[in-house]
Amino acid sequence: MTDDHRKPPRLAEWLLRSFCSYDFLSTALWDLDEMYEMKLKEKGRPRANLIYYKEVLAIIYHLYFKGKSQHSPNHIAMVKNNILVSLRNFRKNKSNSLIHVLGLSSALVAFLLTFTYTSYEFSFDTYHKEVENIYRVYKSINTIDEPDYRDAGTPGPLAAALIEEFPAVTSAARMIGYRKILMETKTKTFVEPQVYPTDASIFRVFSFESVSGNIDEFLSEPFTVAISESTALKYFNKIDVVGETITFAQALPMKVSGVFKDMPDNSHLKLKVLAHFESVMEAFQQSITRWGNNPYFTYIRTEAGTDADILESQLPMIRAKYADDPVDVDGQEYTYFLQPWTDVHFNQRIDGGLVAPVDGQRFYVFMAIAIVILAMACINYINLATARSISRMKEVGIRKVIGAGKDSLIMQFLVESGLLVFTSLIVAVLVSSLLLPLFAEFVNKPLVLGFQKSNFWISLLGLGFSLTLISGIYPAIATANFKPLNALYGRGEIRQKRNLLRNGLVVFQFTISAALIIGAIILTQQLNFIDDSDIGYSRDRVVILNTNDDIIEGQLPQYMDALTKVSGVSAVATSWSLPTNVTSDTRANWQGITDAERLPMSMIGVTHEFFDLFEIDIVEGRAFDPAITADEQAILLNETAVKALGWKDPIGREMITQKGVNSRVIGVVKDFHMKSLREEIRPLQILLSDQFATLSVKIDTDINQTLAKIEEIYESFSPAYPFEYTYFGDIYEEAYTEEIKTAQLTQWITILAIIIACLGLYGLATHKVEDKMKELGVRKVLGASVPAILGLLSRDFVKLLVIAFLIAAPIAYYLMDGWLNGFAYHINIGAFTLFITLLTMIVVAGATVGYRTYRAAVRNPIEALREE
Amino acid sequence: MKKITLGAFEELVLLSVGILENDAYGITIRLQLEENLKKSISLGALYAALQRLEEKGWVESSIGGITEKRGGRRKQYYKITRDGVFALNEVRAMRNSLFDQLPGNALNWLDS
Numbered sequence: 001m002t003d004d005h006r007k008p009p010r011l012a013e014w015l016l017r018s019f020c021s022y023d024f025l026s027t028a029l030w031d032l033d034e035m036y037e038m039k040l041k042e043k044g045r046p047r048a049n050l051i052y053y054k055e056v057l058a059i060i061y062h063l064y065f066k067g068k069s070q071h072s073p074n075h076i077a078m079v080k081n082n083i084l085v086s087l088r089n090f091r092k093n094k095s096n097s098l099i100h101v102l103g104l105s106s107a108l109v110a111f112l113l114t115f116t117y118t119s120y121e122f123s124f125d126t127y128h129k130e131v132e133n134i135y136r137v138y139k140s141i142n143t144i145d146e147p148d149y150r151d152a153g154t155p156g157p158l159a160a161a162l163i164e165e166f167p168a169v170t171s172a173a174r175m176i177g178y179r180k181i182l183m184e185t186k187t188k189t190f191v192e193p194q195v196y197p198t199d200a201s202i203f204r205v206f207s208f209e210s211v212s213g214n215i216d217e218f219l220s221e222p223f224t225v226a227i228s229e230s231t232a233l234k235y236f237n238k239i240d241v242v243g244e245t246i247t248f249a250q251a252l253p254m255k256v257s258g259v260f261k262d263m264p265d266n267s268h269l270k271l272k273v274l275a276h277f278e279s280v281m282e283a284f285q286q287s288i289t290r291w292g293n294n295p296y297f298t299y300i301r302t303e304a305g306t307d308a309d310i311l312e313s314q315l316p317m318i319r320a321k322y323a324d325d326p327v328d329v330d331g332q333e334y335t336y337f338l339q340p341w342t343d344v345h346f347n348q349r350i351d352g353g354l355v356a357p358v359d360g361q362r363f364y365v366f367m368a369i370a371i372v373i374l375a376m377a378c379i380n381y382i383n384l385a386t387a388r389s390i391s392r393m394k395e396v397g398i399r400k401v402i403g404a405g406k407d408s409l410i411m412q413f414l415v416e417s418g419l420l421v422f423t424s425l426i427v428a429v430l431v432s433s434l435l436l437p438l439f440a441e442f443v444n445k446p447l448v449l450g451f452q453k454s455n456f457w458i459s460l461l462g463l464g465f466s467l468t469l470i471s472g473i474y475p476a477i478a479t480a481n482f483k484p485l486n487a488l489y490g491r492g493e494i495r496q497k498r499n500l501l502r503n504g505l506v507v508f509q510f511t512i513s514a515a516l517i518i519g520a521i522i523l524t525q526q527l528n529f530i531d532d533s534d535i536g537y538s539r540d541r542v543v544i545l546n547t548n549d550d551i552i553e554g555q556l557p558q559y560m561d562a563l564t565k566v567s568g569v570s571a572v573a574t575s576w577s578l579p580t581n582v583t584s585d586t587r588a589n590w591q592g593i594t595d596a597e598r599l600p601m602s603m604i605g606v607t608h609e610f611f612d613l614f615e616i617d618i619v620e621g622r623a624f625d626p627a628i629t630a631d632e633q634a635i636l637l638n639e640t641a642v643k644a645l646g647w648k649d650p651i652g653r654e655m656i657t658q659k660g661v662n663s664r665v666i667g668v669v670k671d672f673h674m675k676s677l678r679e680e681i682r683p684l685q686i687l688l689s690d691q692f693a694t695l696s697v698k699i700d701t702d703i704n705q706t707l708a709k710i711e712e713i714y715e716s717f718s719p720a721y722p723f724e725y726t727y728f729g730d731i732y733e734e735a736y737t738e739e740i741k742t743a744q745l746t747q748w749i750t751i752l753a754i755i756i757a758c759l760g761l762y763g764l765a766t767h768k769v770e771d772k773m774k775e776l777g778v779r780k781v782l783g784a785s786v787p788a789i790l791g792l793l794s795r796d797f798v799k800l801l802v803i804a805f806l807i808a809a810p811i812a813y814y815l816m817d818g819w820l821n822g823f824a825y826h827i828n829i830g831a832f833t834l835f836i837t838l839l840t841m842i843v844v845a846g847a848t849v850g851y852r853t854y855r856a857a858v859r860n861p862i863e864a865l866r867e868e
Numbered sequence: 869m870k871k872i873t874l875g876a877f878e879e880l881v882l883l884s885v886g887i888l889e890n891d892a893y894g895i896t897i898r899l900q901l902e903e904n905l906k907k908s909i910s911l912g913a914l915y916a917a918l919q920r921l922e923e924k925g926w927v928e929s930s931i932g933g934i935t936e937k938r939g940g941r942r943k944q945y946y947k948i949t950r951d952g953v954f955a956l957n958e959v960r961a962m963r964n965s966l967f968d969q970l971p972g973n974a975l976n977w978l979d980s
Contacts, residue, residue, distance in 0.1 A: 024919070026941055026942040026944075027893075027915075027942055027943070027944035028894070028911065028915065029941040030893075030894070030941040030942055030943050030944070031893065031894030031895050031911060032911065033941060034894075034895045035895055035911070038895075054910070055910060055911045057912075058910035058911060058912030058913065059910075059911055059912035059915060060912070061912055062910070062913050062915060062916040063912060063915055063916060063919070
């Protein structure tokens with residue numbers, strides 16, 4: 001054993017040396033050494049180290065904190081003394097300390113909550129083993145409309161081709177998602193929301209853990225499934241279900257080949273039911289060999305250390321080499337790319353994923369705002385501490401005269417700010433842990449503070465120390481720099497310069513507050529605008545019914561007939577999609593059309609009562625009429641289409657639909673928003689079609705009673721599947737939840753920012769009043785009025801506010817204008833908004849400063865003057 | 869007479885120091901105590917007790933075993949003083965006299 005190995009842990013020894021008094025230090029060290037050597041032989045190094053630490057802490061506890069060891073070393077005694085002095089100071093300036101703790105802890109609460117939220121989002125999908133080697137393959141198509149259209153759908157043969165061509169691709173899996181499949185066990189029936197047929201290699205691409213069965217045999221045979229633990233419990237009330245049978249869609253008996261552990265909450269794709277790929281695809285009559293059929297997702301895992309860029313650059317040859325139909329009929333060119341798995345949750349540029357990605361940028365913005373708020377709270381401290389340093393000049397002077405060095409003075413002030421910071425931190429952690437459940441519910445995410453992780457505590461400690469340094473170092477140095485003579489004289493020599501800095505910081509704070517106020521007002525206005533704006537269709541009393549099972553799908557006309565007869569149902573219609581989201585595209589076409597006239601249009605197929613149901617107005621011509629069979633070859637256009645085509649008299653004109661049917665335009669509908677309000681209304685073609693049915697009904701009496709009646713009818717048609725429905729209003733709201741929540745968060749954050757800025761202002765006003773006490777007394781004795789004194793005290797602050805506003809307005813204008821431009825239809829930022837902002841600031845700041853100064857202004861001057 | 873305050877733990881430490889005679893220092897005292905009490909004791913608690921005992925003058929310490937090791941580690945030996953033995957004796961006498969005053973039926977439990 002080398003000498004080095006027998007040394008006890010250094011940190012523990014250092015701790016002991018720092019705390020233990022000299023008289024006991026040497027003997028304690030001797031004993032500990034002897035003990036350490038013994039334990040090393042008996043129990044090995046880690047245990048011995050642990051015991052050493054324990055003993056050291058016990059010695060410190062017994063001798064330093066509990067005992068009365070008077071001979072503690074100097075620097076520790078100084079810290080003890082510093083803490084004492086700081087505590088005395090806090091007691092002396094209770095309101096000041098309260099301002100600091102209040103401001104800092106509320107900023108820290110905001111910071112901790114935001115941090116928990118964003119780090120949860122950024123942790124998505126990172127739990128897979130070597131996640132950096134997992135990719136989703138996506139394709140890019142150059143269409144005429146959209147030059148770089150990206151889409152996650154890939155063809156069936158791609159996975160095998162990748163494995164064959166590139167040795168670096170160690171496994172590849174295909175997958176497809178099916179919605180709402182009826183699943184039956186011997187005793188129970190469920191509609192499974194998502195079922196994923198996939199290759200067995202999925203278990204090698206992603207990290208799964210087996211709960212029952214051998215993971216290498218999962219999905220290895222045709223007509224088998226692998227299910228998650230919770231699904232197994234739901235279906236069979238037990239986990240050990242390998243060999244049991246689940247029947248899909250009343251046709252395919254599937255054997256359970258394995259049960260895997262549920263995927264964690266931070267997976268964007270939560271797989272619950274996986275089915276054998278080839279056999280199920282054959283049963284569902286999906287081609288898995290054609291390169292032109294692209295409904296599948298391809299996931300690959302590469303060898304560690306593979307350069308994704310190089311691999312990606314080799315992908316274009318795949319299609320040419322392996323596909324028998326290298327180029328599609330319509331001349332679209334496909335190229336394949338790789339997307340890192342952790343990017344899938346955030347990348348909104350690639351369409352057609354299984355789960356809609358989120359806007360990752362939002363989280364950076366949240367984080368930035370939280371940091372800015374924290375900075376505002378630190379500024380409060382810097383400002384107030386420098387302001388107060390003048391009143392502590394005498395203390396510093398005496399200390400210096402007695403012989404305190406600059407560094408020990410700096411240390412003293414740092415200990416003071418450290419105490420405040422850590423007190424606030426403790427308050428903030430407590431408050432955050434209370435608020436987190438509410439916050440988690442608000443953002444709808446299962447958030448937890450990382451109490452059980454050591455990293456969390458280390459980061460908190462780091463945060464505490466850096467905040468102490470950031471907020472404490474400048475006031476500490478500035479105060480410690482006083483020349484002792486001047487200090488005792490009571491005269492600060494660099495006051496002017498310091499005022500400038502303080503004012504600058506106040507301006508910064510109010511700039512941010514003003515910008516946030518402007519932002520919050522505009523956000524609210526825009527969202528109200530969306531809420532009030534005429535979307536062009538009605539969403540009241542419309543209920544969407546499910547039609548996803550085969551029985552209903554086969555007898556849809558009969559079902560709709562039966563629905564029409566229900567009293568309370570005023571309209572029944574199907575459409576390709578809901579008016580909130582029209583997804584099909586086409587191009588204008590008629591006999592003798594020129595290429596320039598081939599206008600890109602949206603397209604929707606509807607049944608007769610669609611217009612009544614959604615209350616979409618017909619502005620010209622008529623709607624589809626069930627009595628006129630020729631309407632099968634009729635179409636309607638929206639106003640935008642008529643305008644874009646430049647037709648003076650659209651009724652009766654001919655158009656060839658995508659199916660190649662020559663149709664006549666019979667009517668024009670009023671424009672309605674067919675995507676989110678962020679997007680512009682596009683030209684639209686409406687045809688009569690009962691395909692791809694989304695079934696909606698309008699109910700004009702009691703909704704619940706009518707739904708009960710509808711359910712009865714549904715049961716008579718399709719007893720196997722449960723009856724499901726959604727309110728159209730909910731679907732509509734959901735499209736805007738994100739924005740509404742962002743607006744609410746922004747409002748809260750704005751209020752917080754204003755409070756923190758005002759706390760700082762209050763502190764500064766207090767200081768100013770104290771500073772000018774004598775002056776005010778003299779002025780009052782000489783006959784100054786209360787308003788005059790108020791004006792004198794507030795003038796400077798108002799000046800700062802106006803400057804802050806002047807800086808904030810253009811910045812906020814620029815930023816919010818950019819955000820608003822994301823909406824095709826939006827409000828304009830008016831002078832009124834800016835005026836309201838300025839007014840709010842002046843009122844709030846005025847109240848803060850006014851409250852403090854008023855008290856000073858109405859005081860009896862005697863009180864100010866008699867103390868000398 | 870000077871009032872004697874000797875805590876239970878201090879008493880045990882003092883006894884151990886006495887028993888160990890010339891070989892009483894941190895580690896050995898602890899071993900002695902742990903063997904007899906059948907429970908573990910931290911050095912910190914032991915030092916605190918020794919400190920108090922030394923203040924009362926019942927043990928005295930001397931430095932021994934000067935070593936070449938860095939960092940000024942020293943072995944500090946403890947020895948029980950005459951006063952210490954007296955204190956122990958007094959505490960024992962006091963306890964014995966109290967014990968003897970226990971009523972007969974309480975003592976009977978010991979035999980059963």
